[in-house]
Every structure is written in C-alpha cells, then in structure tokens.
Amino acid sequence: xxxxxxxxTVRGLQVAYGTPVAPVPVVHGVSFDLGREKVAVVGESGSxxxxxxxxxxxxxxRQARIDAEQLTFDGIDLRHARESDMEALRGRRLSMIMxxxxxxLNPVMxxxxxxxxxxxxGGQVSRAExxxxxxALLARVHIREPRRVAGQYPHEVSGGMGQRVMIAMMLAQRxxxxxxxxxxxxxxxxxxxxxxxxxxxxxxxxxxxLLFISHDLHLVRNFCDRVLVMYAGRIVETLAAADLAQxxxxxxxxxxxxxxxxxxxxxxxxxxxxxxxWSAA
Amino acid sequence: xxxxxxxHDLRLAFGEGPQxxxxxxxxxxxxxxGEAFGLVGESGSxxxxxxxxxAGQYRHWQGxxxxxxxxxxxxxxxxxxxxxxxxxxxxxxxLHPRHTVRTALAEPLRVQGQTxxxxxxxxxxxQQVGLPLHFRFRYPHQISGGQRQRVAIARALILxxxxxxxxxxxxxxxxxxxxxxxxLLAELRRQHGLTYLLVSHDxxxxxxxxxxVAVMQQGRIVETLTCDALCxxxAQHPYTQALVVAAQA
Amino acid sequence: MTTSxxxxxAWQAWRAEAASTxxxxxxxxxxxxxVAIIAVLLAVALFAPWIATHAPLRQDLAAALQPPGAAHWLxxxxxxxxxxxxxxxxxxxxxxxxxxxxVVVGPLGMAVGVVSGYFGGRVDMLCMRVADIFLSFxxxxxxxxxxxxxxxxxxxxxxxxxxxxxxxxxxxxxxxxLTLRQSDFIVxxxxxxxxxxxxxxxxxxxxxxxxxxxxxxxxMASVVLTAAGLGFLGLGAQPPLPExxxxxxxxxxxxxxxxxxxxxPGAAILAVSMAFNLLGDGLNDALDPRQAS
Numbered sequence: 049x050x051x052x053x054x055x056x057t058v059r060g061l062q063v064a065y066g067t068p069v070a071p072v073p074v075v076h077g078v079s080f081d082l083g084r085e086k087v088a089v090v091g092e093s094g095s096x097x098x099x100x101x102x103x104x105x106x107x108x109x110r111q112a113r114i115d116a117e118q119l120t121f122d123g124i125d126l127r128h129a130r131e132s133d134m135e136a137l138r139g140r141r142l143s144m145i146m147x148x149x150x151x152x153l154n155p156v157m158x159x160x161x162x163x164x165x166x167x168x169x170g171g172q173v174s175r176a177e178x179x180x181x182x183x184a185l186l187a188r189v190h191i192r193e194p195r196r197v198a199g200q201y202p203h204e205v206s207g208g209m210g211q212r213v214m215i216a217m218m219l220a221q222r223x224x225x226x227x228x229x230x231x232x233x234x235x236x237x238x239x240x241x242x243x244x245x246x247x248x249x250x251x252x253x254x255x256x257x258l259l260f261i262s263h264d265l266h267l268v269r270n271f272c273d274r275v276l277v278m279y280a281g282r283i284v285e286t287l288a289a290a291d292l293a294q295x296x297x298x299x300x301x302x303x304x305x306x307x308x309x310x311x312x313x314x315x316x317x318x319x320x321x322x323x324x325x326w327s328a329a
Numbered sequence: 330x331x332x333x334x335x336x337h338d339l340r341l342a343f344g345e346g347p348q349x350x351x352x353x354x355x356x357x358x359x360x361x362x363g364e365a366f367g368l369v370g371e372s373g374s375x376x377x378x379x380x381x382x383x384a385g386q387y388r389h390w391q392g393x394x395x396x397x398x399x400x401x402x403x404x405x406x407x408x409x410x411x412x413x414x415x416x417x418x419x420x421x422x423x424l425h426p427r428h429t430v431r432t433a434l435a436e437p438l439r440v441q442g443q444t445x446x447x448x449x450x451x452x453x454x455x456q457q458v459g460l461p462l463h464f465r466f467r468y469p470h471q472i473s474g475g476q477r478q479r480v481a482i483a484r485a486l487i488l489x490x491x492x493x494x495x496x497x498x499x500x501x502x503x504x505x506x507x508x509x510x511x512x513l514l515a516e517l518r519r520q521h522g523l524t525y526l527l528v529s530h531d532x533x534x535x536x537x538x539x540x541x542v543a544v545m546q547q548g549r550i551v552e553t554l555t556c557d558a559l560c561x562x563x564a565q566h567p568y569t570q571a572l573v574v575a576a577q578a
Numbered sequence: 579m580t581t582s583x584x585x586x587x588a589w590q591a592w593r594a595e596a597a598s599t600x601x602x603x604x605x606x607x608x609x610x611x612x613v614a615i616i617a618v619l620l621a622v623a624l625f626a627p628w629i630a631t632h633a634p635l636r637q638d639l640a641a642a643l644q645p646p647g648a649a650h651w652l653x654x655x656x657x658x659x660x661x662x663x664x665x666x667x668x669x670x671x672x673x674x675x676x677x678x679x680x681v682v683v684g685p686l687g688m689a690v691g692v693v694s695g696y697f698g699g700r701v702d703m704l705c706m707r708v709a710d711i712f713l714s715f716x717x718x719x720x721x722x723x724x725x726x727x728x729x730x731x732x733x734x735x736x737x738x739x740x741x742x743x744x745x746x747x748x749x750x751x752x753x754x755x756l757t758l759r760q761s762d763f764i765v766x767x768x769x770x771x772x773x774x775x776x777x778x779x780x781x782x783x784x785x786x787x788x789x790x791x792x793x794x795x796x797x798m799a800s801v802v803l804t805a806a807g808l809g810f811l812g813l814g815a816q817p818p819l820p821e822x823x824x825x826x827x828x829x830x831x832x833x834x835x836x837x838x839x840x841x842x843p844g845a846a847i848l849a850v851s852m853a854f855n856l857l858g859d860g861l862n863d864a865l866d867p868r869q870a871s
Contacts, residue, residue, distance in 0.1 A: 092503040207372075236371040237530065237575040263504065306508035308533035310560050310576055316512050317537065320505035384769055407771030415769055423762040427784050429591050436780070437770040466591040484766065 054081035055225055055257045056104070060117035063096070063103050071113070075099050076281045082225070086251055086258040088268035088289065091278035092303075097261045100278075101227045104259075105142055106134050122224065139169060143223035147230040149210025153202040159186075159213050160198030166220035185216040189246055208239035215246060225257045226250075232267070244271050265292065265303055277303075280327035299326055331398040333492055333524040334360040334383075339392035341378055352378045353390070354548040362491070365518060365525040367535035367556070369572065370545035376528045379545075380494050383526070384415050396492065407441050414485035418497040420477035424469040430455075430480050431465040437488050454483045457520075458513060475506035482513065486521075495527040499534060511537055532576040536560055544569045602864040609860025615853035623669040630663035634820045643836045653838040655829060661842050664820035668843065671821045672850065675732070675805045676798045679740045684794050687744040691751025691790075692783050696759050696774070706752070709745035717742035717804050718811075725813045732821070735814035739804050743797055750793050754786040788865035796858035799851035806847050822847050 061078040064071035075096040080087070091097040102108050104119075104126070119126040121142065129137070138144075146152040154162055163182045167173065173181070179198075186194035189212040202210055211231060218226060228247065232240040248271070251258050262268050268275055269292045277285040277300045285297040295301050302320035341353040353375045360366040370376040382390045385405040394401040396412050414437075417423035424433055434451045438444060452462055458479040469477055478498060485493055498514070499507040515538055518525060529535050535542050536556050543553040544566065552566040564570050604610050622629055631651065638658035646653045652661040694705035721738035728734050758764060759782065767781050808814035809823025817824060822843040829839030 092505060238371065238571065241575060265504070303504055306505055308508075308511060308531075308537035310532055310536050310573065313536060313556075313560060316515070317508040319508050319512065322505075384765070386765060405768050405771065410769060410771035415766070417762040417766065419762060423766055425763040425767075425781055425785075429588065431588065436767065436772070440767075440770045440772045440776065466588055468591065468595065481766075488770070 052083065054083045055122055056082040056259075057118055057120045058082075058104075058116065059119075060115075061100065061103060061119065062115045063099050063108065064113050064115075065111055068113075074112075074281055075103065078278075078281075078283055080276055080283065080286065082257050082259060084251075084255045084257050085274065086248075086260055086272040088260045088262055088272040088275045089278060090262055090265055090268055090275055092263055094280070095278040096281040097263075097278050098229055099281075101144065101229050101259060101261050104227060105138055105144055106131075107138075107144075139166065139218075139223070140221045141223050142225050142227070143218040143221070144227045144229065145211070145214045145218050145231050148234040149202060149207060149214055150234070152214060153210060155202055157201075158198065159200055159202065159205070163198070163213070163217050163220060166217045170221050181220070185219055186213070188219065189213075189216045190242075191216075206239075207235050208243060211235060211243050212246065215243075215250070219250070222254065223256070225259070227259045227261070229261045230263070231260075233262070233264070240267075266307065282327065284326055297326075298323065331362075332359045332395070333362040333364070333397060334358075334366075334526060335393075335395040336379070336383075337393040339379065339382060339390055339394065341375075341382060341387060341390040352548055353382075355392070356545070356548075356550055358543055358550065358553065360524055360526060362524055363518075363522045364541065365527065365539040367539035367542035368526065368528045368545060369530065369532060369535050369542055371530060373547065374545040375548040376545050377496060380415070380496050380526070380528050383413065383494055385409065410437065410441065410490070411488050412490055413492040413494055414488060414490045415494040415496065416478075416481050416485050416498045419501050420474045420481060421469070421501075423481045424477055426469055429466050429468055430460075430472075433480060434465075434484055434487055437484060441488065450487060454487045457486065457517065458483045473506075474502055475509060478502060478506075478510055479513065482510075482517070486517065489521075491522075492524045492526070495525060497529050497531075498527075500529065500531065507534075514538060532559070532572060544572065599864050603860050606860050606863065608856050609864075612853040612856025612860065615849055616857060619669055619673065619850055619853070622666055623673045626666050626670055630660075630666040632660035632663045634659065634664045634667040635818050636660075643832060643839075645836070646838055652842045653836065655825070655836075655839045656832055659818075659820075661825075661838060664825060665822070665842055665846055668820040668822045668825065668846070671732070671815055671819060672802060672805070675736055675739075676801050678736045679743060679801045680794050680798060682736075682740040683744045683747055683797070684790065687747025688751045688783065688786060688790050690744070691748035691753075692755045692778055692786055694748065695752035695755025696778055696782060698756075702752070705748070709748050712741055713745040715742055718807060721804075721808050721813055722811075730813050730816055732815045732819070735805060735808045738808075739801055743801070746797070747790055747793060751786045751790055754789055755782055758782060758785055788861075792858050792862045792865065795854055795861055799854040799858070802847060802851045802854070806843075 059079045061075060062073060063075040064073045066072040078100055089097045089100060099108065103114050106114070108114065116127055121137070160179070160182050163185055164178045167178050167181050182198055183194040186197055191197050191209060191212055197205065197209070205213070232243055235243060247258065250256055260268060260272055269289050272289045275287055275289050275292060276283050277297065279299050285295060285300050287295060292300070292304065295304060299320070302318070305318045306320050308317060337357050339353050339356040340351070342349050342351040344350055356375070356379055358366070368376045368379060378387065381387050382403070383394065385403050388403040390403065401409070431451060434454065435447055438447055438450065451465065455462055455464065460476065460479050460483070464472065464476070495514070499510050502510060511534065517523060525538065527535060527538055536559060539556050541553065541555050542559060543550045545551070546568050552564065552569045554564060558564065559573065562573065564573055604613065636659065638654070640658065641650070641654050642656055642658040644650055644654040650660050650662065652665065655661055655664070690705050690709065694702045717739055720742055721735055724734045724738045764777060764781055767777050805814055805821070806823030806826065809821045810827040812824070812827065815821030815824050817828065825843040826840050829836070833840045
C-alpha cells in the first residue's frame with residue numbers, strides 16, 4: 049500500500065436546499081479521503097449518496113448550497129474554484145459515469161461522434177486522428193469491431209455495451225478520479241461482472257481513484273476496497289470491504305441481514321428497525 | 330388434484346415474415362395449488378412476456394393454458410379477474426395517480442358488482458397487508474414506495490384470487506423495504522393458500538419466496554428445479570450454474 | 579407528515595387536493611391577475627343590469643358621439659347609446675359564446691381523442707382523418723360558409739367556431755391517451771375485468787383532463803377574438819346587440835374623431851383574451867403532474 053497523500057480530501061461536506069434561514073440538509077458532515085483505491089458509498093434512496101458524488105463535481109442544481117471545511121482535489125481547493133476552473137476539471141481530471149446508458153448517452157448522435165467530442169475537448173485534433181483515437185478507446189474497453197460500433201447509435205447497442213461506451217468516453221481525457229454512480233444497476237447480472245472487471249483493470253492500470261456509488265452491499269463487498277455507509281445524509285460507518293460481515297453499526301448490520309441470500313435461507317427476513325439516533329450526529 | 334396453472338408449449342412472436350421476432354419458443358410449466366413458482370432470467374429471456382400472456386396483455390400467443398382446470402385464451406373478463414391478479418414492478422406506476430387508496434381498492438369490487446360490505450372488505454384487506462386504516466384517503470404521491478406496493482398487493486388480493494402473478498414486485502424498492510414486502514408475501518401465501526408465479530432476475534428473492542424455479546434464457550426454459558436444489562448447488566444446466574455464481578459474487 | 583394534515587375522509591381528500599392546486603395557481607402573480615380579470619368579467623356579466631348606467635339599446639340621437647364624461651363614463655356611440663352600458667351588457671354575450679363553445683368542444687374533443695388514442699388501429703385512423711378534415715378549415719371561412727347557408731346570427735357563429743376548434747382538443751387528448759394506455763394502472767384496471775368504457779371514463783379520461791383544460795382555457799382567448807372578428811364582419815351577433823366585435827365594426831367610421839367607440843370594446847377584448855391566456859399558462863404549471871408534490 050503506497051503512502052502517498054490522498055487524491056481527494058473531504059471534511060465536513062454539507063449540502064442543503066431551501067433558504068439560508070430554513071435549510072433542508074441533504075448531506076451532513078460527510079468526511080472521507082480517497083486515494084488510488086476503490087471506495088464505495090453505499091446507501092438507500094434518500095441517503096444522499098448521489099448528492100455527494102454530484103457535489104464533488106458541482107453538478108447540483110443552483111438552489112443547492114455546498115459547504116465544506118475542506119474539499120481538496122490534488123491540491124486544488126474545490127470550494128473556491130470558479131466555474132471555469134470546474135469546467136476545466138470536469139471530464140479531464142474528475143470524471144463521472146452514470147447509471148443508465150439509455151439516458152446518459154445522447155440518442156441522436158452516433159457513438160463515434162460522442163466519444164469524438166470527448167476526445168476533442170483535450171485540444172483540436174484532425175478528423176482522421178480523432179477517428180483513430182475513438183477506435184482505440186473502444187478497443188480499450190474490450191468492444192469488438194470498434195469501427196462498426198462507432199457508427200451505431202446508443203439505442204442499437206445493449207446496456208452493457210452502452211456502459212462501456214460511457215467508460216470509453218470518460219477515458220478519453222485520462223482522468224485521475226472517477227465517480228461511478230450506480231454504473232451497473234441497470235445491467236444484467238452477467239454483464240455486470242464484465243463491466244466491473246473492466247473498471248478494475250482501469251483502476252489498476254491507470255492508478256485511477258474510484259468512488260463507487262451503489263445501493264448494493266454485496267456487490268461492493270467483492271469489488272471495492274473500502275465502504276462508506278450512508279444513512280439520512282450522514283456517513284454512519286466506514287470500514288474495509290472485507291470487514292463488512294463484522295460491521296458494527298446497527299444500520300449496516302441490519303442492511304446486510306435483510307438481504308435474501310441463496311446460501312443462508314431464512315423463513316422470515318429480519319426487517320431493519322430504524323433508530324432516530326442514526327440520523328443525529 | 331388439478332394443477333392451479335398449466336402452460337403447455339406457449340409460443341409468442343412479434344412482427345411478421347422476415348422481421349418476425351420470436352420471444353417465447355414453447356414454454357411449458359405446471360404449478361400446483363398453493364405452490365410458489367419462480368421464473369428467473371435476465372432481460373430478454375422472455376420471463377415477463379409469459380406473465381403478460383397470462384394477464385391478457387398479449388393475445389396473439391399460441392399454446393395451451395389452463396387455469397384451475399379451465400382453458401384460458403387471453404381474454405380479460407370479470408371471471409378471469411377472479412382467478413388471477415397481478416402485482417406490478419413499479420409501485421409508482423401501478424396505482425392511478427388521481428385515485429385515493431380507497432378508490433383504488435374499491436374499483437375491483439365495483440367492476441365485479443360486489444358492492445355490499447365495500448368498506449368492510451377494504452378495511453379487511455388493508456389490515457392484511459399491514460397498512461393503517463387512515464391510509465384509505467391518501468393519494469399515491471402521499472405514501473412511500475413500500476406502502477404503495479402494499480396497496481398494490483391489497484388490490485390484487487381483494488377479489489380473493491387463488492393465483493397471483495408477481496412481476497418483480499420488489500426490484501424497484503429499497504433493500505430494507507424489500508425485506509418487509511417479501512415477508513408479507515410469504516405470510517399472505519401461508520395464510521390464504523395462494524399460488525404464486527413470481528418473475529424475477531434476483532435469485533435471492535426467488536429462493537426466499539418460492540418452492541420451485543424455472544430458469545429462462547432467450548425464450549426457453551433451460552432448467553426447472555426446486556429451490557432447495559438451487560441453493561445446494563445442484564443445478565445441472567451451465568446457464569443456471571452461471572446465474573448462481575453471479576448471484577453470490 | 580403529521581396525521582392532522584392528512585385527509586381522513588373522501589371529501590376531505592378531494593378538497594385538500596383542490597385547495598393545493600388553487601394555491602399553486604394563485605402563487606403566480608400573473609395568473610392571479612388573469613384570475614382577477616375573469617372574476618371581474620363574471621361579476622359584471624352576472625350583475626350587468628345593476629352595473630350599467632343606462633339601457634344598452636336606448637338611443638338618444640341628441641347625445642350622439644359624446645366623449646367620456648360624467649353622464650356617460652365611456653362616451654356614446656353614433657346612435658347616442660351609452661358605450662359603458664353596452665360594454666357591460668356585452669360581457670354577457672362574450673361569456674355566452676365562450677361558454678357555449680367550450681361546453682361543446684371540450685367533451686366532444688376529449689371523447690374523440692381519448693377513444694382514438696386508447697383503441698388505436700382503424701378507430702384511430704378514422705377519427706383522426708375526420709379531425710383533419712375539420713382542422714383544414716380556417717374558422718372564419720367556415721363561418722362565412724355557414725352564414726351563407728343558414729343566415730347570420732350568434733348561434734351560427736358559435737357553431738362555426740366550435741366545429742373548427744374541437745380537432746385540436748381531440749389531438750391533445752389522443753396524445754395523452756397514447757402515452758397513458760400502456761401504464762400499469764390501466765393494465766391493472768383491465769385485469770380486474772373493467773369494460774373499455776369504464777377504463778376510459780374512470781381511469782384514462784381524468785388524467786387527460788388537465789392538459790385539455792389548459793388548452794380549452796387558452797382556446798377561450800382565441801374564441802373571444804374569433805367571435806369579435808365575426809362580429810366585426812357582421813357575421814356574428816347582429817345589431818343592435820352590444821357584442822364587442824360588432825361595436826368595433828360600427829364604430830370604425832367614427833374612429834378618428836370618436837376614439838372611445840372603438841377603444842373601449844377593443845380594450846375589453848384585449849383584457850379578456852389576455853386574462854384567459856394567463857389563466858391557461860398558470861393552470862398548465864399548477865396541473866402539471868410532473869410537479870406534483
């Protein structure tokens with residue numbers, strides 16, 4: 049394990065909607081570090097996990113107010129970055145892939161053109177060279193027949209392939225940090241493994257830092273290094289993925305226990321009993 | 330004892346001529362009364378199409394279907410409604426947005442002309458699914474996803490059908506809510522001797538609720554086995570084995 | 579969510595939803611202005627005989643073409659009739675036209691549209707081709723044809739306007755029905771054994787209603803203008819009825835010297851059609867299910 053400083057440092061991240069007088073906090077007091085590793089942010093709907101990911105890229109609606117004690121990416125203070133600075137970072141050094149390629153890929157542009165746009169962001173290249181780079185990227189994500197796929201439209205390819213196209217787009221600028229927001233939730237179980245294996249490969253090869261947002265505890269247990277469990281806008285537990293079976297917070301234990309499992313069949317699934325104390329500090 | 334549901338050589342295709350796409354290639358299965366039967370597969374396997382044929386959404390299928398011994402040809406009649414009801418996947422889409430819970434639950438009774446003791450029966454079914462009685466006058470947007478799914482289950486049960494068709498009833502719900510709904514479904518089946526045909530992509534859910542399961546791939550059933558066998562790694566077909574491995578990964 | 583704010587009776591539930599929609603509606607200041615103008619229109623129409631200062635049809639040639647003043651608040655026209663009183667009584671005629679057209683066009687358009695969208699296939703094709711035929715007539719041209727055939731009159735004008743306005747509503751209702759007929763709750767209703775009629779009336783039509791209502795409200799603005807146009811051409815309300823359009827037509831000759839004969843009815847038409855537009859806009863935002871709380 050390298051002892052370099054973390055790529056991303058977050059301390060006391062808070063995101064709130066509403067007015068300054070009556071704020072509605074959605075994320076509260078979130079702190080974590082992210083190095084060149086795979087960290088999962090796990091939670092149910094309403095836990096704030098997607099908001100955390102979007103807050104880092106400042107992709108939230110204008111009414112959202114983002115505050116943090118510290119929000120540093122590779123030495124850059126993201127709290128006071130101007131919008132032009134954020135634009136330079138987004139897609140180039142900080143990137144994101146989302147859940148459903150059906151909705152996150154432009155349906156009226158061919159795949160090659162969309163990836164080409166991502167390539168062009170790094171500086172003008174000739175059309176021939178752009179096409180070459182697009183094909184190379186598609187090959188990098190293990191798509192056979194990259195030239196044919198480059199000419200296709202998003203609705204003509206399967207979900208798994210669409211997600212790989214998204215990853216290819218993201219790779220065009222060789223980012224340092226990738227935020228993946230439920231990237232495999234819309235995919236079939238068998239395809240899921242392939243996409244995860246691809247992400248694994250990229251993390252190892254390019255030293256990518258990966259923030260993996262998911263609701264699926266079992267998935268992140270096997271895929272990620274560390275897990276941050278969120279509930280009602282707060283991180284309730286941080287632990288190594290391998291230690292999930294020994295989780296200590298009752299919410300994490302409750303979540304793990306209530307999943308139906310093939311190995312461990314029970315007549316009645318334990319139901320999570322929510323405690324109001326979990327949503328307080 | 331006659332089977333509750335008997336499907337023989339169900340075939341379904343869309344389009345005509347060279348553009349025709351076969352979705353079901355001769356699916357056959359039998360479910361005994363009181364049994365819970367799971368249908369597992371990935372997207373494109375045809376599992377949801379089987380349900381849709383049984384619900385009367387698709388009419389142009391071929392094959393033989395017997396429900397409680399009576400032949401079924403795809404009609405949507407009040408008589409069929411009393412034999413089989415369906416719980417849908419998306420709790421946000423399966424309730425009419427402008428109908429209160431009470432209206433949604435009264436509707437099947439009104440359609441059947443069973444309007445005596447209306448409120449009593451509504452209250453009874455609300456209690457069975459664990460919803461407080463004051464939920465009667467709420468609109469769907471005022472209740473949570475899990476609660477909507479309970480209303481959907483109540484609506485399916487109010488006519489007391491012996492057969493319940495379940496289309497991924499928990500896949501759109503949070504993990505913690507899923508456990509509650511699965512427990513509810515198991516309990517209801519035990520209490521009322523219902524027969525379930527459950528479609529899911531989640532082997533864990535199927536293993537929890539069902540006695541037997543059929544694995545579908547590209548419009549065909551590749552294997553039918555008991556859930557016990559499935560959980561004990563006794564699956565024979567390589568696709569089933571792959572699904573089991575993926576489910577535990 | 580505390581139980582005290584949640585409904586515990588069917589009537590209460592409905593009332594709470596209606597109140598919430600009304601609040602959303604009036605929260606927008608422009609919409610509130612539109613609602614206010616229409617409320618004034620309704621009040622004036624209702625209490626016209628008491629609000630008008632003179633009899634609208636009484637001529638007084640000695641006081642012809644008087645400018646606005648103490649005796650005649652908006653002046654008099656070429657026959658000495660009080661413009662203000664004619665304006666006030668004209669609200670009844672305007673309201674009559676708008677209501678009649680809406681009451682005919684709304685249900686007819688919705689029925690055709692919803693049936694067309696729900697069943698699809700041949701039924702859809704037939705309905706939409708019939709709608710196309712009516713859509714291809716400009717309302718004024720059709721009104722001319724009616725007048726030529728049946729003679730001028732307010733009811734013929736109304737008929738002409740209605741016949742050209744229903745296809746737009748039908749198309750809108752059809753579009754909504756096409757989207758909604760695949761919904762799970764419709765399938766659920768069909769699975770319960772509900773007849774097609776029941777599904778259409780109890781399940782599908784109530785959901786198509788908001789966009790149809792918005793469209794109808796905006797339609798009212800153009801109905802006011804079309805009726806005024808017909809009146810201006812002498813095809814609608816016949817003299818001496820104080821319909822605003824025919825008031826403009828009659829006042830045209832004296833417009834340059836006696837601007838009030840034209841300005842007053844013109845301003846009234848402007849105010850009312852803008853009010854309907856504003857209301858329609860506001861209704862659109864308030865009734866949009868995507869913004870439901």
